[in-house]
Amino acid sequence: MMQYKNIIAAYSIMILLIIAVGVLQSWTIALTILNYCLISAVMTIGANIQWGYAGLINFGIMGYTALGGLAAVLVNVPPVKEAWKAGGLGMVVSLILIISGVYIIRRVLRKFENSKKRNYIVAVIIIIGFVIVRYISGPAIENIEAVDPAKTGFLGGLGLPIIFSWIVGGLFAAGIAFIVGKIALGLRADYLAIATLLIAEIIVSIIKHEDWLARGVKNVIGLKRPVPYEVDLQGSTWFIDLVEKFHSKKLYVITSLTERQDVLNQLVIDASSVYVKLCLAGLFLTVVIILLILTQKALYSPWGRKMRAIRDNEVAANAMGKNVVKEHLLIFILGSAIVGIAGAMMVTNDGLFTPGSYRPMRYTFVIWVMVIVGGTGNNFGAILGGFVVWFLWVEAAPIALFFINFFTAHLEETNAVKQHLIQSAAYFRFLLVGIGLLIIMRYRPKGLIPEKINIK
């Protein structure tokens, strides 16, 4: 029971903090933080089932996040017909060639014994295939990228509602995770961390540089939201009425009609942005709750027990006849898929896809800090970690600024040190998160809400 009290207390504090931001700074900021907290929570659930349930370190979070984002683009953007005309055929042929190449290699690997000769055959197939694909896709890519490069220059997507991309993003991530897992899962934990980190870097560099796919670093903007737009809200009478009712007291104090209209307009603008963010928050919260229920159920199922057994003693679990490799692969795929969902959610939230911004610091290591701080192996902890760390990450700069001003109050405004520190306020977030991680690892190695398995 104590544990539940702790969880409730921790979450209440967190919600109060966000409300405090709403009151002190603005509700738009508070809700932006909340939405990102929710997205972070999905990511931490993904990382946590890998690390907490199975002891797998996946430093490739960034790659799967980016794949989710890619899915959002490919699902939501309408197809670019001219681009398909220009080079669609070449790309489809290339894709078929790649698939058949993989198929042939699989056949060769199955048919021949492991030998030097087999390796040479595979190498030759890869090299020939590479040359042919380059030969076919090269001009196709050039043609596609030449189609109105300032606006499109890519194949576009399916033109479906973006919400579908949450599932597609999960599938993308799962597919890549399957390949990565096949390659890397046999490695010792810290090698797995390095390997996944590097593979994520490869994924992001492909997304960044294959412009025909998602415009690369030129970014895709204007993705369609699953929730109303501010402009539409500001034009609809029901919304204006709603805002008027909500603020009626404040409004009726104002006597001048024009002035009242101005105030109302401003209120409507603010409220529309809050309303949109609230809708998104509702969607995100639904995802978090669904995932939480599923992961908790899984944790207490026989399967969850098996995973913990494998995590705590791989050798023994193996000796008991549990297929460690298979289970590891499964959980690696599941966790990565959840991260992929989060990636799609994030792009949904932002309405744009910016491959250049996917950096391991933000999308891998901060997520990991969230998991460790929150409590490995405990989903409530992981989600809390997502909230706490994201909150600190965003609010670190204002907090740092406050302290800098406080401690340098006696210095003149022109003091070089003071100015330098004020300029550097944004970087204190690294310091805060780093020291937070070190302190938690040292004094509370199980996190804020430690794993506790109740045996029923």
Place this chain on the structure above:
Amino acid sequence: MAFFEGSKMTAGYGDGPDIISSCTINVDKGEIVAILGPNGAGKSTAMKTMLGLLNLKSGSILINGEDITNLSPQDRVKKGISFVPQSKNVFAELTVKENLEVGAFLRTDKLDKILNDIYDLFPILKEKQSQIVGELSGGQRQQVALGRALMIKPSVLMLDEPTAGVSPIVMDELFEHIIKVKKTNVAIIMVEQNAKQALSISDRGYVLVTGQNKFEGSGNELLNDPEVRRSFLGA
């Protein structure tokens, strides 16, 4: 008073249960003492306790009349107690010669003489001196392990199952080497699974059961003791 003695030792791992209780083992210079007993009897534990790898809960350890109960393993090595662990007892990535040099890390004098002594004892090591130990055969590795332990010119040599996992021929060869070492006036304690062979080269033996001294006596006495034979020698 024996040269090296652990008397009435009680010890266990960490805060766990006692593995040996009130166990006494002693050895004199130029003597081989074998510690025997069934699995889990605390043979290795007794030896490791004498080296200081476990915390002693009661009892004392003396060398040459000096109390070393509170010294760290490293400091005991400086007192001339050398230990050859059962596994991972060589530096596999280093050459034979480097292994021996690391063995003599605590010595400040010239190594040439002692190196030659070791090479005289184990001629094969001289031949392979610049080879990586990881590439040697099991028996040769055990010789490297012995050689490394002897580099500090120890007065006490402790061997944890020196013949584990080697073929019978190599085992005989190793025992011959151990006898040669004994003749250089070193006190030798060894834990052995191959009880008969071990007793045949030992001056004395201890049989431990559940961490306590059960039998003790000269090698021949134990070999001929009907009860020991029945319970531990399998005949």
Place this chain on the structure above:
Amino acid sequence: MDFINAIVLLLNYTVIPALTYGSQLALGAIFVTLVYGILRFANFATGDMMSFGTMVAVLITFYFQSLGISFGFLPTALLTIPPAILAMIFYMLFIDKFVFSYYRVKKSPPVQLAMVSVGVMFVTQAIIRIIIGPFDRRFFDGEKFILKANEFKEMTGLNEGLTIKSTQAITIFVTVIVVSIMFWFLNRTKTGTSMRAYSDNEDLALLSGIDPKKVVLITWIIAGILATIGGVLYGLDKSYRPFVYFNNMLPIFAAAIVGGIGNPFGAFLGGYVIAFAEILVTYAYKKFFAYLLPEFMEPDSLMQLLSTDYKFAVSFSILVIVLLFRPSGIFKGKTL
């Protein structure tokens, strides 16, 4: 003649840059591999530690420049390496004492130490950004070229020019010296042997009377030297930007693993393997073939295997291939 032109072309655009970049990676990779072999964890703060040492060197260089101190035709930064190394070692030992040593004494699993190093990474990045900011800084001064392209053309009468930047020469020269001294130290001195012994078999090393504290201390000292020199050489050759240094951790890790982690010599070679792979795979061979092949066979395309955007991806793919087929690394390190 065409043949020589083709060779010069390759030398100029691939071999010399790859040797330079390889040297920079090699120093970092040896740093990673030593920490891995002796302190037994993957140090995710590698890039940022190199960045820290370089930052100190950059700051001192700026100070020297403001005082008007220079090093003749050599870059002033070379003068600042010794104090920068001292600062780096001091920082590493500080971190070790207050962060890493706790886990080492507790014998925590390597994963935990790796995670702790992520914390150190954050803190180090913060310190660097707060002190010097995230911007790109050039601190190279002195003579820029040893050999200019047109000088070479005049000298030899070839079509192709060969340029040797002084930073390239300095990088290769300094690396050769530092690495030779380090291998001499590791292989020929008592302390070096004890470090290798400790890396190989910690328990037996302790039983042989090797002082773990001393081994750890020396390891950080060597690490500090390698990290600072590697970082300064990279910064002189390209420029100093904290984010780039953080990212350099990735090819450095790749080099260390390709070379067989825990094996310093493997890491050294691994640095060049990665550098050559990156540059050779992304180089456009059109001109090269134009020299070698008869005119009618001249290629139309750039003859580039992969665009330069994929530089990093190439080295990581090599790592993946190595992990697949030879998990202990090309030059055999510890088993994974």
